[in-house]
Amino acid sequence: MDKSFLSDFQPNSQETNTMSEQVFYKQFLKLKERITIAAESAKRNVDNIELLPVTKFHPPQVVQWCANAGLMAVGENRVQEAASKREALGELGSKVRWELIGHLQSNKAKLAVQTFDRIQSLDSVKLIERLARLAGECGRVLPVLLQFNTGRDSAKSGFEVEEAELAAEAVLAAPDLEWQGLMTIAPFSDDPSVAQRAFAGLRELRDSLSSRLAKDLPVLSMGMTGDLECAIREGSTQIRVGTALFGERQV
C-alpha cells in the first residue's frame, strides 16, 4: 500500500447525510487492501484490475471524493441521475469518465449517448442498433460492453450465452460503437459457487468470442462488493463497487 497517498490527502470535511469524506477514504483504503490481497492470491497484477466506484443514489459530491482519491471514472445505473450529477459538477463532471452499468430504456438512449463515456449494459440487438445510429448522429465513437446473463438469473437483464453470435454480429456491424469487452452481474446467492460459475462463464465466453472473431476484447467487467474476490480470481479487469466505499444505499 502506498503510504504517501495517505499523507498527501487533504480531507475537506464535506458531509452527506450518511458519511463524510474521511470515512469514505478509510473505506477506500480498506477496499484497496482487499483488491491487493485478492490479486496476490490469484497471482495477478493488481494494476490490471480497475476499481469503478458506483455512485448511484449518492449525491454528486461523492464523485468529487472519488476524484480526490485518484478515481477518475464512476458507474451509474440511471441516465437522468447521471446527467444531473454530471451537470451539477461542472468542470469536474466533464473530467470524470461516466459509465452506464444499468439497463437502458430506449427512450433514454439519446441522453445516454450524450452523458456516458462508456455503456456497459448493451442487452439487446435493438438497443445496439439504436445506439449505433445515435452515436453516428452525435459524431462520436461510443465505447461499449455487451452484458451477458451468464448466471442465468431471470431477474437480470443481459444477452443469453446462446445469443452471443447474434449480439457480436450486431455490434461489429456498427462502426460508431467500439466494442471493448463483456459485463455481467452474478445472481444473488448464499452459495459462492453460483457467482464463480457466472464469472468463469463470462471469461470463457470472452475467450471463445475473441478467438472466433480474431478480435481483442480486453475488458471483463465483473464483481461487486460481495463477490469481488471471486471475480478477480476468474479474471475480472474491472470491479464495480458501491457499498464497500459509500455504505448502504438509501432506496
Ligand SMILES: *Cc1c(COP(=O)(O)O)cnc(C)c1O
Ligand atoms: C449497484 C451496482 C453495483 C455496485 O454494487 P455494490 O454491491 O453496492 O458494490 C455494481 N454493478 C451494478 C450493475 C450495479 O447496479
